Each structure stands twice: as C-alpha cells, then as structure tokens.
Amino acid sequence: MxxxxxxxxxxxxxxxxxxxxxxxxxxxxxxxxxxxxxxxxxxxxxxxxxxxxxxxxxxxxxxxxxxxxxxxxxxxxxxxxxxxxxxxxxxxxxxxxxxxxxxxxxxxxxxxxxxxxxxxxxxxxxxxxxxxxxxxxxxxxxxxxxxxxxxxxxxxxxxxxxxxxxxxxxxxxxxxxxxxxxxxxxxxxxxxxxxxxxxxxxxxxxxxxxxxxxxxxxxxxxxxxxxxxxxxxxxxxxxxxxxxxxxxxxxxxxxxxxxxxxxxxxxxxxxxxxxxxxxxxxLNEPCKIEDTSWIHPTKYCGVWWDMIVGRKSWSYTNDYPSVRLGETDYSKCKPNGTHGATTAEVKRYIDFAAKNGLQEVLVEGWNIGWEDWFGHQKLDVFDFVTPYPDFDIKELNEYAHSKGVKLMMHHETSASAINYERHLEDAFKLMNKYGYDAVKTGYVGDIIPRGEYHYSQIMNNHYQRVVEEAAKHHIMVNAHEATRPTGICRTWPNLVGNESARGTEYEAFGGSVPYHTVMLPFTRLQGGPMDYTPGIFETKLSEWSQNQSFVHSTLCGQLSLYLVMYSPLQMAADLPEHYEKYDDAFQFIRDVACDWDDSKYIEAEPAKYITVARKAKGTDNWFVGGKTGEEARNAVVKLDFLDKGKKYECTIYQDAADADYEKNPKAYRITKRTVKRGDVLKIREARGGGFAVSIMAKK
Structure with a gap:
C-alpha cells in the first residue's frame, strides 16, 4: 500500500x-x-x-x-x-x-x-x-x-x-x-x-x-x-x-x-x-424554500382509473388521424363519446371529494392534443393551457373552490421535454390564475427528439428545473416516468411525489405479483415517496369493464397501502360508485392521515411482510397498516407505542377468514374495541392481503 x-x-x-x-x-x-x-x-x-x-x-x-x-x-x-x-x-x-x-x-x-x-x-x-x-x-x-x-x-x-x-x-x-x-x-x-x-x-x-x-x-x-x-x-x-x-x-x-x-x-x-x-x-442539503406554508400533504381522487382500465379515453374525438396545436378546430369535430374529462364528470368527482374530505381532484385528458399524443416524432404535442370544448376550466375551478376542493393539474409531456420547457411558464401562470397548487407531470415514451434517455444528465437537469420553477409559483410536483428520486425532496419539498416504479396502473395491464408492494418500501421508496395510487376496491375489473385483468390484492390489502407505501400524496384511485358500495371500508380512507409525527416499523421482511404504525401529525391518533405477499400470515401488533393512561377507540379492517386475493378478494370484516398501551392485536392476513387499523384517542 x-x-x-x-x-x-x-x-x-x-x-x-x-x-x-x-x-x-x-x-x-x-x-x-x-x-x-x-x-x-x-x-x-x-x-x-x-x-x-x-x-x-x-x-x-x-x-x-x-x-x-x-x-x-x-x-x-x-x-x-x-x-x-x-x-x-x-x-x-x-x-x-x-x-x-x-x-x-x-x-x-x-x-x-x-x-x-x-x-x-x-x-x-x-x-x-x-x-x-x-x-x-x-x-x-x-x-x-x-x-x-x-x-x-x-x-x-x-x-x-x-x-x-x-x-x-x-x-x-x-x-x-x-x-x-x-x-x-x-x-x-x-x-x-x-x-x-x-x-x-x-x-x-x-x-x-x-x-x-x-x-x-x-x-x-x-x-x-x-x-x-x-x-x-x-x-x-x-x-x-x-x-x-x-x-x-x-x-x-x-x-x-x-x-x-x-x-x-x-x-x-x-x-x-x-x-x-x-x-x-x-445526505441531501437542507430545504432551499424559505416559505413552505403552501406545501401540504394531500389526499385526492380523480378522472384516471376509468381511462387506465379502458372504459374511457383521454382524447376528445376520433375524427382526426393527427392534430396540430393552433390549427385543429375541435368545434367542428364529432366528440367520441368516451372522453373522460368532461365538465359533468369532473363535477361528479368534485362532489365526491367534498363529501368525503379529499382535498383535490386530478383530471387527466382535459387539454387538447391527446388524439395523437404518443409514439410519434412530434415536438409540439401539448400547450398545457387550452382545454377541450367539453372541459370548462373556469366553471370547474369556481365549482371546486365553492366546495372547498382544488383541482390538480395534469401535464403529460409525451416525453417532449423541449416542448414542456417552452410552455412551462405559461402553464404555471394558468395554474396560478385558477388556483391549482399541484401538478402531475408525465414523460411517457422515448424522449423526443430521439436519442436521450429518461435517466441521463440532461433529463435529470430538466426534471429539477421543473421542480425549481414550480417552487417559484408555489406549485407542488408529482412527477411520473421521471428518474427515480434520491432524497432531493428534503431540499425541494414541493417535490411531493414521484412514480418511477411499477404502480397500480399495471393491475389493469395483467397485474403485479402480490409481494410487489412489500418490496417497494425496501427499494424504490428509499429515495422518496411514490404516488402508487392505491385503494382499488373492485379488484376484478371484468365485473365492471371489458378488462380481463384483476388487482393482485385483497380489499383490506389495498387499505394497508396508505400506511405501508408512505407518501404525503395519497390517491383514492377507484371510482366513486365503487367506494359507495363499500362505504364502511372507505371510512378508513376518509380517516387516515398522510402526514405524520412518528412512525414505528413493527414487523418487516423484504417481499414477505411489513407492519407499520404511524401517529397522525398534531394528534394523538395512530394508524396501523400491515401487508403480506404470497403467503397468508398472522401479524402481531404490540400497542406499546400508545400513551400511558389513555384509552383509544380501535377500528380494525381485516381480511375475512375465507379472503384470498385470487378467490375472494373483497371479503373483509370490521371490528371495534377499546384499547390501551400494552394491548396486543393479533390479525390474520390473507394471501395477498393485509389490514388497516385506526386508533383514535378518546376525549
């Protein structure tokens, strides 16, 4: 040496x-x-x-x-x-x-x-x-x-x-x-x-x-x-x-x-x-945003899952083989009848969000250009400011705000980063005008022009430029198909979420193995939270659509993801009518927080199981989630994290005795009991299943 x-x-x-x-x-x-x-x-x-x-x-x-x-x-x-x-x-x-x-x-x-x-x-x-x-x-x-x-x-x-x-x-x-x-x-x-x-x-x-x-x-x-x-x-x-x-x-x-x-x-x-x-x-630098009061953890729903499953479309018309920004006259074309982002449909989601305490509503497919958005060498894909004729942006924002709800913007770039940067300032100004404070960005497909990769230096610089520009406009960013996060959310906490992994959408494309969600916290989530879009209750898609796929999870397994897959941005991803059918189970999504004062990992083994307890920010209320993979198991939750001398109202959402992610995914039972520090909960998790518990301090 x-x-x-x-x-x-x-x-x-x-x-x-x-x-x-x-x-x-x-x-x-x-x-x-x-x-x-x-x-x-x-x-x-x-x-x-x-x-x-x-x-x-x-x-x-x-x-x-x-x-x-x-x-x-x-x-x-x-x-x-x-x-x-x-x-x-x-x-x-x-x-x-x-x-x-x-x-x-x-x-x-x-x-x-x-x-x-x-x-x-x-x-x-x-x-x-x-x-x-x-x-x-x-x-x-x-x-x-x-x-x-x-x-x-x-x-x-x-x-x-x-x-x-x-x-x-x-x-x-x-x-x-x-x-x-x-x-x-x-x-x-x-x-x-x-x-x-x-x-x-x-x-x-x-x-x-x-x-x-x-x-x-x-x-x-x-x-x-x-x-x-x-x-x-x-x-x-x-x-x-x-x-x-x-x-x-x-x-x-x-x-x-x-x-x-x-x-x-x-x-x-x-x-x-x-x-x-x-x-x-x-290992990241301290926060660089002086005033962070506008950054807030958010639960949301949105016009999305119907398109992912295939019942509705992002595009407005089938009349044109291609469209050009500033030239195509949508007022002269015939609507296709499947467009999801209509004024009436978005109002339905706003009403649902307001009724159930969800803060925001994501709307995908609201803006012109979706007819030929993917798979072409087309730099000028979207302008991010012009809505389709059946999406009244002014009326919808006024309606949402009157209900105490905000709309969440969607900017799909079709991987044309150059085009997005060209329109970024106008797009953010439009958001400021109408009171949007969060945007979901997307980069589906090969980077345009061809040759760059999603994870290259030049693209990483682009994603960062968007986050920093968004901060100037007091906008939170949820980036999909961007590079995987590496803790930059400490420095720029308006980066509230990323996708950068195989999310719930793949359950409509053939599914993911049941252990997927007890693997991601050990891997992808090491760098920052994921917008996984959990909460699918109607797990067999063929029962309500032409899609033959199914969600590889029980209903209670979906509830567990609001704890196991940590994120300050959590979506109630299923359709409002599906939640209405299982209103007693949906109560957990209403109640669960997405910002925390404390977290205790109780049980964990990669690809096998995770059990975590979290204390809601500024409260004495705890929530517990447990998720398992391919094998059924018994979770043991020792309530030694509760305060001494206090009693809590405990609600347990768990797989029924005959639940199974393939054979009987929607079988669940809800029980209530009073608990205190030192009590032990023993909860059966079905194959591909899980559980969720709310523990509310008694007044």
Missing amino acids: IGMAQTVSSPNGNVTVKFSLTNDGQPTYEMEYKGKTVCKPSHLGLELAKDKHASKGMQETDLMKGFKETGHKTSTFDETWKPVWGETATIRNHYNEMEVSLNQPSSKRNIKIRFRVYDYGMGLRYEFPQQEELNYFVIKEEHTQFAMADNHTAYWIPGDYDTQEYEYQITPLTGIKDIIRRDREKYKSNSSTTVFSDTGVQTSLQMKTKDGLYINIHEAACLDYPTMHLNLDEKTLTFESWLTPDAVGMKGFIQTPFNTPWRTVLVSDDARDMLSCKLTLN
Missing part, C-alpha cells in the same frame, strides 16, 4: 469504513458492520473522455490510479432537523466524516473523496475543487465498486436507462443473468425500455446475506449528473457503477467545482432499519 490506511467509524461503532491506496495508487475502500464484511476492498475512480472542445493534441488522463494522499481529516456532525412533511416530525442527522485529499502527480490534478458514516450505513462521493488542470471534463464512466462478500440473495429489477416499471425478482447474485436473458423480449412491452446488460440492475438494490445482514445500495442527491445503475461481475461478485449515457454515449459533462452524488450503502441486522433509517434524506 502507498501510505497508511485511514479508518472512520460510525458514532456507535457498528459501521467501519477503511480507505487506502493500492500499490499503483488506486483509491480503495472497505466496509464492515459489527465485524462482518459488508464491502470487500472496492476500487474508486472515474474514466474520462476526450473533450472535443479541448485544445488539439490534449490527451485526457483518467482519474483512476496514480494518486498520492496529500492529507485527511475527520469530523463529527450531529443535528436534528424538521422535514416539511414526512414519516416523523424530526430526523436526526448524526455521522462521523472522513475527507481524504488526493493528488495525481502525472496530471497535477487534485480530488477529494468524502465518507460520511452513520450507525446504519455510509455515503461516499467524489469532490473536484476548481483548479487549473481540471476545469471542464467529460465522464466516460464512473468506476465505483461494491465488492460483495458472498453470493447474497438479491431483490432486483433489470438495469434500464428509461424505466423502473418492473416486477422485482428474487435470486442469488449469480442468478441475475439467467432471468434477464430469459425475459429480455418481455421487457419490451413497456412504452420505453433500454435494458443495457445481462447483469445490470437498478438501485435501490436490496440484498440479504446468509448470516442475516440486510444491505442496500443506492445514491443520494443526484443533481446535474446521470442516474447510477449497477453492473455485476459474476466471477468476483462485485457491483460497479454504470451511469446512464447521453445521446452520443457520454455519461457526464462537468465543470469544477463539483461534487458527485453520494453512493450509499445501508446496512443492518434488522430489516426494519431498512425502512426507518433516513440515510438518503440526510
């Missing part, structure tokens, strides 16, 4: 990270948890590309090896911060840090590698000070390694530059390749897919070791940088970072000073820590 190895441990000593240089000067780290290996010696470095704008004759030098250590320092940091919304009222950010300064004599370049070590994991990043010999540079590839100690069980989806809308696979590390090769053709059924390797996977990657360690690899604060995937070397069981390229194959265009995103490793011998520890959020 060149120089001495440097070591930093977590505040409680459970996690230790050691840094050293190899004999040829390559940065290397290793990581342990309670004396067990988490990462074997793993190399760090970046491979640079020749910048075509650089002076002729200049050769690029990789930042891979040939380094000497010029200094290091350690420090401790401990703060408690308050999120604008979240699972808890406060979050502790306590870590020990090591900063290592390196110089590459051959190029006269300096870099720093920073490690932050928590009791439950660590983050590392590369830092590039501004300097004469490293000003502008192009990343060909980042070579951050995560060398695993054994052939762990992995819970994974294939590496893809454009989508995360996959079901999770559960295999040994060495089983990844066979599944990707087997399913490669099936992956193409999505509207935009780019699977790049037979051994590539996406983060957040969850693993479990044979001796009971849970390990999770992800990233935090991915800003002005491409999204990171992982590629496995089966021989060494080493994952290496694999960045999303741009249209010409380059990974990142950098100007110093610059810090990369954090590369994170979460570790514990308790699966519940995977869900409760806030490593990703803590």
Whole structure:
C-alpha cells in the first residue's frame, strides 16, 4: 500500500469504513458492520473522455490510479432537523466524516473523496475543487465498486436507462443473468425500455446475506449528473457503477467545482432499519424554500382509473388521424363519446371529494392534443393551457373552490421535454390564475427528439428545473416516468411525489405479483415517496369493464397501502360508485392521515411482510397498516407505542377468514374495541392481503 490506511467509524461503532491506496495508487475502500464484511476492498475512480472542445493534441488522463494522499481529516456532525412533511416530525442527522485529499502527480490534478458514516450505513462521493488542470471534463464512466462478500440473495429489477416499471425478482447474485436473458423480449412491452446488460440492475438494490445482514445500495442527491445503475461481475461478485449515457454515449459533462452524488450503502441486522433509517434524506442539503406554508400533504381522487382500465379515453374525438396545436378546430369535430374529462364528470368527482374530505381532484385528458399524443416524432404535442370544448376550466375551478376542493393539474409531456420547457411558464401562470397548487407531470415514451434517455444528465437537469420553477409559483410536483428520486425532496419539498416504479396502473395491464408492494418500501421508496395510487376496491375489473385483468390484492390489502407505501400524496384511485358500495371500508380512507409525527416499523421482511404504525401529525391518533405477499400470515401488533393512561377507540379492517386475493378478494370484516398501551392485536392476513387499523384517542 502507498501510505497508511485511514479508518472512520460510525458514532456507535457498528459501521467501519477503511480507505487506502493500492500499490499503483488506486483509491480503495472497505466496509464492515459489527465485524462482518459488508464491502470487500472496492476500487474508486472515474474514466474520462476526450473533450472535443479541448485544445488539439490534449490527451485526457483518467482519474483512476496514480494518486498520492496529500492529507485527511475527520469530523463529527450531529443535528436534528424538521422535514416539511414526512414519516416523523424530526430526523436526526448524526455521522462521523472522513475527507481524504488526493493528488495525481502525472496530471497535477487534485480530488477529494468524502465518507460520511452513520450507525446504519455510509455515503461516499467524489469532490473536484476548481483548479487549473481540471476545469471542464467529460465522464466516460464512473468506476465505483461494491465488492460483495458472498453470493447474497438479491431483490432486483433489470438495469434500464428509461424505466423502473418492473416486477422485482428474487435470486442469488449469480442468478441475475439467467432471468434477464430469459425475459429480455418481455421487457419490451413497456412504452420505453433500454435494458443495457445481462447483469445490470437498478438501485435501490436490496440484498440479504446468509448470516442475516440486510444491505442496500443506492445514491443520494443526484443533481446535474446521470442516474447510477449497477453492473455485476459474476466471477468476483462485485457491483460497479454504470451511469446512464447521453445521446452520443457520454455519461457526464462537468465543470469544477463539483461534487458527485453520494453512493450509499445501508446496512443492518434488522430489516426494519431498512425502512426507518433516513440515510438518503440526510445526505441531501437542507430545504432551499424559505416559505413552505403552501406545501401540504394531500389526499385526492380523480378522472384516471376509468381511462387506465379502458372504459374511457383521454382524447376528445376520433375524427382526426393527427392534430396540430393552433390549427385543429375541435368545434367542428364529432366528440367520441368516451372522453373522460368532461365538465359533468369532473363535477361528479368534485362532489365526491367534498363529501368525503379529499382535498383535490386530478383530471387527466382535459387539454387538447391527446388524439395523437404518443409514439410519434412530434415536438409540439401539448400547450398545457387550452382545454377541450367539453372541459370548462373556469366553471370547474369556481365549482371546486365553492366546495372547498382544488383541482390538480395534469401535464403529460409525451416525453417532449423541449416542448414542456417552452410552455412551462405559461402553464404555471394558468395554474396560478385558477388556483391549482399541484401538478402531475408525465414523460411517457422515448424522449423526443430521439436519442436521450429518461435517466441521463440532461433529463435529470430538466426534471429539477421543473421542480425549481414550480417552487417559484408555489406549485407542488408529482412527477411520473421521471428518474427515480434520491432524497432531493428534503431540499425541494414541493417535490411531493414521484412514480418511477411499477404502480397500480399495471393491475389493469395483467397485474403485479402480490409481494410487489412489500418490496417497494425496501427499494424504490428509499429515495422518496411514490404516488402508487392505491385503494382499488373492485379488484376484478371484468365485473365492471371489458378488462380481463384483476388487482393482485385483497380489499383490506389495498387499505394497508396508505400506511405501508408512505407518501404525503395519497390517491383514492377507484371510482366513486365503487367506494359507495363499500362505504364502511372507505371510512378508513376518509380517516387516515398522510402526514405524520412518528412512525414505528413493527414487523418487516423484504417481499414477505411489513407492519407499520404511524401517529397522525398534531394528534394523538395512530394508524396501523400491515401487508403480506404470497403467503397468508398472522401479524402481531404490540400497542406499546400508545400513551400511558389513555384509552383509544380501535377500528380494525381485516381480511375475512375465507379472503384470498385470487378467490375472494373483497371479503373483509370490521371490528371495534377499546384499547390501551400494552394491548396486543393479533390479525390474520390473507394471501395477498393485509389490514388497516385506526386508533383514535378518546376525549
């Protein structure tokens, strides 16, 4: 080794990270948890590309090896911060840090590698000070390694530059390749897919070791940088970072000073820590919005599920094979009779929301252009301000506000980011004019013009630009088909939700495996909340439509998702008439909060089960949700989180004895009892089922 190895441990000593240089000067780290290996010696470095704008004759030098250590320092940091919304009222950010300064004599370049070590994991990043010999540079590839100690069980989806809308696979590390090769053709059924390797996977990657360690690899604060995937070397069981390229194959265009995103490793011998520890959020910067009073957790319903299932359409007419903004005269065409976003239909949803305490109503398909919106090389798809003739935007907003409800805007871009940016200011001004305070954005399809990927540096910068511009207009953003989140919602809390995974809509496209929703909190939700759109009660779609698919969950399993799938933005996704049929079960959706003072993960095992209790913000009321996967089970909920000396009115919504997600999904029973601290609830969960409990403090 060149120089001495440097070591930093977590505040409680459970996690230790050691840094050293190899004999040829390559940065290397290793990581342990309670004396067990988490990462074997793993190399760090970046491979640079020749910048075509650089002076002729200049050769690029990789930042891979040939380094000497010029200094290091350690420090401790401990703060408690308050999120604008979240699972808890406060979050502790306590870590020990090591900063290592390196110089590459051959190029006269300096870099720093920073490690932050928590009791439950660590983050590392590369830092590039501004300097004469490293000003502008192009990343060909980042070579951050995560060398695993054994052939762990992995819970994974294939590496893809454009989508995360996959079901999770559960295999040994060495089983990844066979599944990707087997399913490669099936992956193409999505509207935009780019699977790049037979051994590539996406983060957040969850693993479990044979001796009971849970390990999770992800990233935090991915800003002005491409999204990171992982590629496995089966021989060494080493994952290496694999960045999303741009249209010409380059990974990142950098100007110093610059810090990369954090590369994170979460570790514990308790699966519940995977869900409760806030490593990703803590590695992001504090909130940059001075006045956050306009940001509010929201329950909503909307004109959406009828179109997803296929009974109604987003488009207004079938008369035209194509339409042009500013030229097509909709007043002269025949309505198709299936358009969902009509004034009368939206009023029906507004009435339902007002009656049941839902704050907002999403309306998709309200604006002109849906007739040929998808699958074309069409830059000018939507203008985001012009409604269809049967959608009276002024009347509907006045009607909604008179009922104490707001409308939620929908901006589907058809992946034409250039077009959206061109219209963004006018679109947000229209929202301000009519009192909209939240927008659901969408990026369905290949990015237009063709060549960029959804997770590239340029597109990540676009999504961030939308969030920051929305903040200026006091607008909350719920981004669909965008890149997966990496904790940026701490810094920009108007980013209240993302999709970036396989959501409820897929239950209308053939369904998702029952364990899907007890996998997502261990993976996708590591970076931020998901707009999963739960709450489907009429789970057999053929009973009310021509769709032959069914929801792979019991009715009570759907109720559980309002707790298990944490989000400050929760949709009652089914149709109003379906909720009216099961009004007693819908009471839980009326009651449940979506902002919390405290959260307790009671039981957890990836892809098996999750049970969580949450205390509603500013109240003494608790809600408990439990979800199971492929197997029925008995949940045990110890009410030791309740206040001493208080009595609570407890309502339990649970699967009936004969409930089953395939055979009898709507069988449920509701029981009430008085409970106190120390009581124990034993609740049966059906196959693919779950339960929900409201625990209201007695006055």
